Amino acid sequence: MNxxxxxxIGAGISGIYAARELERQGKSVVLLEARDRIGGRLLTKEIxxxxxxxxxxxxxxxxxxxxxxxxxxxGAEIQPAYFEGKSVISLNNKRxxxxxxxxxxxxxxxxxxxxxxxxxxxxxxxxxxxxPWKTPNAKKLDGITLENWMSKNIRFKKAKAIFKIAAETVxxxxxxxxxxxxxxxxxxxxxxxxxxxxxxxGAQQDKIAGGAQSLLKLMIEVLNTKVNLNCAVKExxxxxxxxxxxxxxxxxxxxxxxxTVPPAALENIDFSxxxxxxxxxxxxxxxxxxxxxxxxxYETPFWKEKGLNGMASNNQGYISVTFDxxxxxxxxxxxxxxVVGDKAKEFVNFTEKKQQNLISKELVHLFGEDAARPIKxxxx
Amino acid sequence: MNxxxxxxIGAGISGIYAARELERQGKSVVLLEARDRIGGRLLTKEIxxxxxxxxxxxxxxxxxxxxxxxxxxxGAEIQPAYFEGKSVISLNNKRxxxxxxxxxxxxxxxxxxxxxxxxxxxxxxxxxxxxPWKTPNAKKLDGITLENWMSKNIRFKKAKAIFKIAAETVxxxxxxxxxxxxxxxxxxxxxxxxxxxxxxxGAQQDKIAGGAQSLLKLMIEVLNTKVNLNCAVKExxxxxxxxxxxxxxxxxxxxxxxxTVPPAALENIDFSxxxxxxxxxxxxxxxxxxxxxxxxxYETPFWKEKGLNGMASNNQGYISVTFDxxxxxxxxxxxxxxVVGDKAKEFVNFTEKKQQNLISKELVHLFGEDAARPIKxxxx
Numbered sequence: 106m107n108x109x110x111x112x113x114i115g116a117g118i119s120g121i122y123a124a125r126e127l128e129r130q131g132k133s134v135v136l137l138e139a140r141d142r143i144g145g146r147l148l149t150k151e152i153x154x155x156x157x158x159x160x161x162x163x164x165x166x167x168x169x170x171x172x173x174x175x176x177x178x179x180g181a182e183i184q185p186a187y188f189e190g191k192s193v194i195s196l197n198n199k200r201x202x203x204x205x206x207x208x209x210x211x212x213x214x215x216x217x218x219x220x221x222x223x224x225x226x227x228x229x230x231x232x233x234x235x236x237p238w239k240t241p242n243a244k245k246l247d248g249i250t251l252e253n254w255m256s257k258n259i260r261f262k263k264a265k266a267i268f269k270i271a272a273e274t275v276x277x278x279x280x281x282x283x284x285x286x287x288x289x290x291x292x293x294x295x296x297x298x299x300x301x302x303x304x305x306x307g308a309q310q311d312k313i314a315g316g317a318q319s320l321l322k323l324m325i326e327v328l329n330t331k332v333n334l335n336c337a338v339k340e341x342x343x344x345x346x347x348x349x350x351x352x353x354x355x356x357x358x359x360x361x362x363x364x365t366v367p368p369a370a371l372e373n374i375d376f377s378x379x380x381x382x383x384x385x386x387x388x389x390x391x392x393x394x395x396x397x398x399x400x401x402x403y404e405t406p407f408w409k410e411k412g413l414n415g416m417a418s419n420n421q422g423y424i425s426v427t428f429d430x431x432x433x434x435x436x437x438x439x440x441x442x443x444v445v446g447d448k449a450k451e452f453v454n455f456t457e458k459k460q461q462n463l464i465s466k467e468l469v470h471l472f473g474e475d476a477a478r479p480i481k482x483x484x485x
Numbered sequence: 486m487n488x489x490x491x492x493x494i495g496a497g498i499s500g501i502y503a504a505r506e507l508e509r510q511g512k513s514v515v516l517l518e519a520r521d522r523i524g525g526r527l528l529t530k531e532i533x534x535x536x537x538x539x540x541x542x543x544x545x546x547x548x549x550x551x552x553x554x555x556x557x558x559x560g561a562e563i564q565p566a567y568f569e570g571k572s573v574i575s576l577n578n579k580r581x582x583x584x585x586x587x588x589x590x591x592x593x594x595x596x597x598x599x600x601x602x603x604x605x606x607x608x609x610x611x612x613x614x615x616x617p618w619k620t621p622n623a624k625k626l627d628g629i630t631l632e633n634w635m636s637k638n639i640r641f642k643k644a645k646a647i648f649k650i651a652a653e654t655v656x657x658x659x660x661x662x663x664x665x666x667x668x669x670x671x672x673x674x675x676x677x678x679x680x681x682x683x684x685x686x687g688a689q690q691d692k693i694a695g696g697a698q699s700l701l702k703l704m705i706e707v708l709n710t711k712v713n714l715n716c717a718v719k720e721x722x723x724x725x726x727x728x729x730x731x732x733x734x735x736x737x738x739x740x741x742x743x744x745t746v747p748p749a750a751l752e753n754i755d756f757s758x759x760x761x762x763x764x765x766x767x768x769x770x771x772x773x774x775x776x777x778x779x780x781x782x783y784e785t786p787f788w789k790e791k792g793l794n795g796m797a798s799n800n801q802g803y804i805s806v807t808f809d810x811x812x813x814x815x816x817x818x819x820x821x822x823x824v825v826g827d828k829a830k831e832f833v834n835f836t837e838k839k840q841q842n843l844i845s846k847e848l849v850h851l852f853g854e855d856a857a858r859p860i861k862x863x864x865x
Binding site for chain 1: 624627628629630632633636659660661662664749752753761762763766769770772773775827830833834
């Protein structure tokens, strides 16, 4: 019989962590995963011989203390980001380089940007993280979009362009798609806006050597929990005997179940008894963002020789932000570029060839002619 | 074999109408319906012996010429709404009655309300109905919420309260939940805001005697198309041989398929080949509104004797709008009240008893002590 104390649904980081904690309390656990792999939103893939990149979540940084503790507990290795040298900024196709955190903008724009970041940080501090709806003025903050707030609080066009690039990369969706309250909750949970956008001392500071997914493999290895892949749960039935999780070819029984799948995937599971109506409404109103990661693989990290750190911000074309993603363990150079928000919705409709041409062209604009000869470009 | 020219999925008004048009062109059609009834969002139900009410869509009005043509073609009967007498308005628990369209507000609020309605009508005229994204400033209009527009364009509190009641009843969701662009598209497709909120010469002008669903029954009766109830389509596969619609116990084959289910239900169907990614994003970002219809059934339409027409607007409590819903064919009186937006999300969590108490209490406030003795209250 497929019987255990707890059925955990979804073998991403939350599901695996839940299984680990339950095992430590002496419970028997079974992990059910719809896909043919563990990892969920963490996905490490070989895009070229011996070159692995993270197509899902990848960075960890200050405030993510639990992640650092996990990494150290399982003996995974931290790879700090490369941030020696200058960054690139291109506004309206005019490219400049600069050192440090402050982009070369007119002083009026810089002050405006600084004021906006300070203001949104200040607003975020009032958020009640455990119950955002209890934040003062929650309804009002939730009734306006981040774009709307920006257009009221950032007067200078260049400041607005930079803020938008940063915000859309952080939130992985158009600033017109999210409410100010959502943005504030996210900002507070990441400490402040600066912390979310920065590399050094920020959310892009470190990676896990071997890829983020490798941590999960280390975690799974030392568990007793059986992982059932290709096991999409169609129905969850709870009654006085416990919980049944019904898959296409098997049914699993447990005293309890923990469901860790993202909201969009919850729509594929029939619950009996049904989920509360407000929960269903919340689920139906959740959506995944639109962000595409583009990896460009080069023979060498040529930008380093030119004194560049591989970071760029760009408000024209498709790639809005880039970072160096080179793995110090091999000779190649890797740039990661993000296409986000409305641009992602357009980009995704192009043929692979057109996507690759656009990316090389934009990388040439940002990093020079050497960027024209990638070994490979991978978008996902 | 379950083989036909066209498989139509969803036996609501769109599916039934599609089947009718296809039959007229000589095609063979099969209609698949997930539920145990036809009708989709049109649902007529007996809440008391011989008393049928519409729990789904019910009104038709000017600009809905195709609906009137259908009603007349199938010999269904139109029942005009009752609007003799005075309407009730209650703002901040202060109740007043008035005759005609203009509520008894301070002149400043009336002017402000009038200006806002004219302004939103004017904005809506610029909408490109066939392609809303081509509307001038579409992105900007889509990036602000209707609530946000209201707070900028309606200065007076009472004017804002009335506008909010009207808008949330029309859009069946909180004004903070929809973009201005969406509101404008909806307004233009209903001609103008006045037309959407009014009874006489407006969207609440007429009903179909016997209930809205009865029209669909008349339409189905004269079709050859076979309707398969309880036949939820799990998967739609299209290849060079045509389309297969796979249900739990049967598979249907057709040259083409027409899918008429609402966006939220599309998430339950696996498409092969997959739907375009932008279409999937659109689906995942669609949501159903939150509106609850409350029917109160009385021995007689007592409000008529008091010179009231049964219409009320209310900005406190749960019911924001009421209409007379009496069927002239029986002696009872029926009031329909709407609970919408954030109030609906709260209301839905109360016990049935608490819901009924709240409704009677609010109807007493609006229509007097006679409202305290309903034969029945039905919310859905």
